[in-house]
Amino acid sequence: MSRRILLGCLLICVVTFNINAQDSCNLRLFGRVSDHHDGSNLAYTNLLLESAASNRIGVSADEQGRYEVDGLCPGNYSVIVSHIGCEPDTFFLTLKASRRVEFKLEHHLEELEEVEVSAQLEDAAVSESKLSEAMLRQTEGDDLAERLKRINGVNSYRTGSNISKPMIGGFTSNRIQIINSGVEHQNQNWGDEHAPEINPFQHVNYKVVRGANAVKYGGGALGGFVLVEPKPLKREPGIDGKISSLYASNNRMYASALMLEGNSKFIPQLSWRAEGSFRRAGNIRSPNYYQDNTGLNDQSISWNLAWFEDTWKAEVFYSLYKSELGIFSGAHIGNLTDLRQAIAQERPREIDTEGFSYTIDRPYQLITHELVKGEFSRYFDRSSLKFTLSRQFNIREEFDKERPRNKEIAALDIPEFSLSLESYQLRANYELDRGDLHYELGGGLGNRENSVNSFVDFIPDFNSLDANAFGIVNLKQGNYLFSAAARLDLTRYEVNKLLNREFTQFEHEYSAFTLSTGASRNLSDQDRISLKLNLAERAPAINELYSEGLHHGTASLEFGDNQLAKERSYNARLVYAKQTAKFDAEIQAYGQYIQDFIYLEPNGFDLTIRGAFPTFDWQNTDALLRGIDLNVRLRPASDWELSHQSSWLWANQLNSDENDYLVNMPANRIEHQLTYRPNRENALLNHYSVWLRHQYVFRQERYDEAVEIALPPQAYQLLAIGLDKEFKFSNKITGQLGFRVENLLNNTYRDYLNRFRFYADEMGRDARINFSLNF
């Protein structure tokens, strides 16, 4: 368990106190106690301070979780923090000057909620959902998008079974930004079949921030942000760790991860963490056949080192992720005739459904992503300053099914499509907290350099420079909370495009402005209402400007337009949340109007030597999206919980002559889960939960025939069942065992959000077992 020391004392303060405090015991320790998972205040917590020099001092926090201890002597302290419903926990800290410390406590398993959805109190303009600890455990080892889809309103947009991208409110790729360890994840994000390179085992929390309003994370993400936030480092002496393993029956995936973190009492300022993991999976099985060449193989390592002082912190983070993703051989087609044949046949050909194998052959993707980050934070009495410098390197290599005909060249086994992207980012953030008033200012510089290393280019070589600045202010007035934020992003592209065997240079400059406001009001202790309004602009992405070429999986030609205008989105979101002992509910209703929405417009057929291909051009249009996300949780008895979540979306393209539907928008869906979580004295029965989940996904009826390659698949429903058990071997050693069966009834279905829905059925029954040991 770990906690972060948030704010230190002003530098002058420190100097003064250090001089005066050596012999006098007049130091003050104050702060707040909160829930480790949702950040909520823990009222009436007991704190017990012990040090070698002084006697025990006990204090209680107030109803807001605030505590304060005066008259402390300088020295090392252990603080035992206890709260009803939480494990008592011991924290170690060194007191040289008065300081503010925030303690975070871990809840029992039975107190954990399945999906915690809460509007962050600090920023009324932001709507944030977090993957709960229980869900994190249950989905450990799954791809990012497959984990995030447990959050209502978030979907997984897939290409086959092992390439998935998070989709928020109907948007993915260029309209979603992933923030990994505080850094904008820079990859070939534009591609539908380019999954984010995120370690599936990393010791992190996942959050989804909806709308473009979270300006501190970036501009232009009209759909929202995915935050991958490493958990706080261990600050007390000793070494902790975690071993996780899992096995999945369907694709016979086995995976393991090891995390170690520690701190030494000899150098209490230094904390570290190191992680490593791998996954290996073979062909997935649909109810009636195996899908050949759908295995995956990935590895990741990461480490971080941090030096903590009262007034500053320095941290270095490194991560490397490599993956090899097999692509279903039956989804590789030569032309439109082949695609139509694939759509017409009920099941893939025999040769593409031969059986199980771990071997990954062509076609496949080979991806490497590396992140290095250095961060320096300076804490003042009520404010903090943070600098982050990062470098990312991304290599994407795609190997086609067919090798070159020329035997000599084929023997080289080189990728048909290969891109490398190198990017640097420098960021500065300043935060000032004046109790009821909170400011944040920041700015950044970045560059991206994209190199095409293959003959197939699809997108060109480019360099880009980005500069941005933002400001946020949050104000609390009684039961009201107001927020306002603004951000400006400047982007400059320098494009080197191959035209008639010669490089031609193009230059573009874009500015994008984001403005967001929000107000929330606590109607009572139990319910809260908030309204968020924002305006956001997004500059066209490189593929929208310059893509040129054939999409193999969809047999279509795609052409960029370097004259595209930037998008402008107007978004309103109304959130109402109510929480009582037996009942939680949250309803989010939103509308988003996007002027100059950039989309692929069908533009007849182009004749090529492989026949005629449908052609799509990137164009500006206007679009309107409306949606409702509903979450309800009932606790009729202390052992039982019933939850409902549903997500509804209407998405239109507003042409002058007709109203067409936007393509690839999630169909409406409903999910129910019944959880039994006995709370007994009996140690054997305690600490476990059993759940049953039912999901119904409607057929996507809102589609545009002119754009769809095939009609959307039928509605489907899925059942899943699971068991989670927590073990306590000693005070230090705990374990978790999870067992679940997805697609319990082995239903045959296809999903509209899977780009390979033309070729094969979805995965059949999958039983998964995972075990983790914390020490």
Add this chain to the structure above:
Amino acid sequence: MKTKFISNLSKPINLLLLMLVLGMAACTDDDDDSVNNQPGVSANEEELITTVVIKVKDTLTDVEQTFRWTDPDGDGGNDPSIDTITLAPNTFYEVEIEFLDESDPSDVEDITEEIEDEDDEHLICYTSSPQTMLNVLRTDSDGTYEVGLESTWESFTAQNGSLKIVLKHQPGVKDGSCSPGETDIEIDLPVFVQ
């Protein structure tokens, strides 16, 4: 197609981070560059087929005609140029087909040889519409199945129509029929029998 490494404006950032990176087991960007890092040149460039040449010889008169389907700038861009095949009625022809990469006019590549080398993985299918316009029989063999690089055509009564020519890549799945495998080429040429 590698471009220069450092953008001018971000140089200080690069240098600073470089120092950071050098101390670590950083991965580098020269993994695969040895093969294809010269601008505009790539080892797998030869894969492109831009042109199909059909050589038609009247078996009685030995008069040879050549028809071309060509799209030298590849997918998109300019439209392909397509010849109309003109044949005499009720005549037998010996036909050879060639595949070329003419994307670089100064260096035309003949892909036909590579298809001959792997003739057990390739099949060329000819479909006349209407069916009663032309009868095409493949005359060459990979040892087991026909290939289609050589064929005889028999024309019937005077009429207009089209001929579809499909090159299938069928590694491991060739069974003499057109359905398995992937389509490498699918073109239609107008035909006048007059």
